[in-house]
Amino acid sequence: MRAARIHQFGPPEVIVVEDVTRPVPAAGELLVRVVAAGVGPWDALIREGKSKVSPPPRLTLGSDLAGAVEAAGPEVTEFKKGDVVYGVTNPQFCGACAEYAITRAKMVARKPHGLSEIEAASIPVVAVTAWQMLFEYAHAEPGQRVMILGAAGNVGAYAVQLAANAALHVTAIVSAKDMDYVRKLGAESVVDSERGEFEDSVPAVDIVIDTVGGETRQRSYAALKAGGTLASVVSTDFAPPRADVRSVFFYVDVSNERLKIISELFDQGKLLPQVGTVLPLEEVRMAHRMLAGAPHERGKIVLDLARSD
Numbered sequence: 488m489r490a491a492r493i494h495q496f497g498p499p500e501v502i503v504v505e506d507v508t509r510p511v512p513a514a515g516e517l518l519v520r521v522v523a524a525g526v527g528p529w530d531a532l533i534r535e536g537k538s539k540v541s542p543p544p545r546l547t548l549g550s551d552l553a554g555a556v557e558a559a560g561p562e563v564t565e566f567k568k569g570d571v572v573y574g575v576t577n578p579q580f581c582g583a584c585a586e587y588a589i590t591r592a593k594m595v596a597r598k599p600h601g602l603s604e605i606e607a608a609s610i611p612v613v614a615v616t617a618w619q620m621l622f623e624y625a626h627a628e629p630g631q632r633v634m635i636l637g638a639a640g641n642v643g644a645y646a647v648q649l650a651a652n653a654a655l656h657v658t659a660i661v662s663a664k665d666m667d668y669v670r671k672l673g674a675e676s677v678v679d680s681e682r683g684e685f686e687d688s689v690p691a692v693d694i695v696i697d698t699v700g701g702e703t704r705q706r707s708y709a710a711l712k713a714g715g716t717l718a719s720v721v722s723t724d725f726a727p728p729r730a731d732v733r734s735v736f737f738y739v740d741v742s743n744e745r746l747k748i749i750s751e752l753f754d755q756g757k758l759l760p761q762v763g764t765v766l767p768l769e770e771v772r773m774a775h776r777m778l779a780g781a782p783h784e785r786g787k788i789v790l791d792l793a794r795s796d
């Protein structure tokens with residue numbers, strides 16, 4: 488089977504699409520015939536050797552996927568051959584960009600009914616991250632105010648939709664080109680991040696959702712109410728400038744239970760998938776160049792395993 492792999496850390500050019508042996512599922516695992524695989528910033532960190540959770544090369548890239556169960560390993564009771572699932576491969580975020588992938592059965596769920604596999608593969612890591620930030624780490628409640636840094640990004644767009652659905656008041660911090668986009672997703676107020684002192688022009692918030700880091704995150708503390716929470720998924724190495732607020736960092740835990748909650752919201756029409764550029768597996772290097780800034784459509788980059796150009 489074909490797989491997008493690295494034999495050493497480095498730039499997108501280290502990625503090779505090569506033939507490897509089809510894996511066999513062990514206990515608690517599924518072999519999935521991959522129809523589509525998502526590509527996200529953490530894949531670039533793995534390729535560059537900067538991930539704290541992935542193994543050393545040789546490895547197959549990719550974690551988000553959607554496809555059909557080809558075989559279930561021992562002790563798997565919830566899925567059988569032919570079920571169409573979406574989710575992630577494993578806690579090391581590796582192995583999805585291939586014609587067949589092994590997933591932990593506990594890290595996938597049945598694909599939402601109304602979505603294609605391309606749409607479904609765009610969802611797991613970013614939607615579950617946004618869910619966990621808001622409701623598990625920041626304990627968001629209806630009526631609270633939340634500021635979302637990077638609200639037009641893939642995690643941010645779900646954070647806006649999930650927060651608006653839960654009757655939170657959303658302030659989105661985005662660059663000027665994305666202001667209309669996040670209003671349509673449900674943001675009540677929108678601030679241009681490139682305008683100076685954005686933190687002074689917004690009402691005080693209960694929660695900051697950080698998908699950007701750096702100076703933007705440090706400045707956002709000025710808008711946080713005493714007792715408020717800043718939830719970040721960007722980097723652990725930051726020093727909160729205030730002692731009267733809570734700061735949390737975490738790695739996403741994509742689970743069957745959380746995916747079922749997300750699926751239900753899609754089934755109810757309360758979430759919309761945000762698919763950007765779709766490429767065949769052979770263009771995986773281009774997908775990684777896009778992560779580094781090469782032009783691409785807004786939304787999630789997805790590899791279409793059924794297409795070969």
Ligand SMILES: NC(=O)c1ccc[n+]([C@@H]2O[C@H](COP(=O)([O-])OP(=O)(O)OC[C@H]3O[C@@H](n4cnc5c(N)ncnc54)[C@H](OP(=O)(O)O)[C@@H]3O)[C@@H](O)[C@H]2O)c1
Binds near residue numbers: 527738
């Ligand atoms: N810890 C975890 O488990 C976990 C899970 C998921 C994601 N993450 C991390 O979370 C981050 C976001 O992921 P993603 O998939 O959402 O990335 P993404 O789709 O690239 O989104 C990032 C967004 O931030 C915007 N942005 C950059 N600088 C900004 C600024 N100063 N002010 C406002 N917006 C700004 C970007 O806008 P432009 O396009 O205009 O630059 C883009 O819309 C990444 O670092 C990723 O690795 C971590």
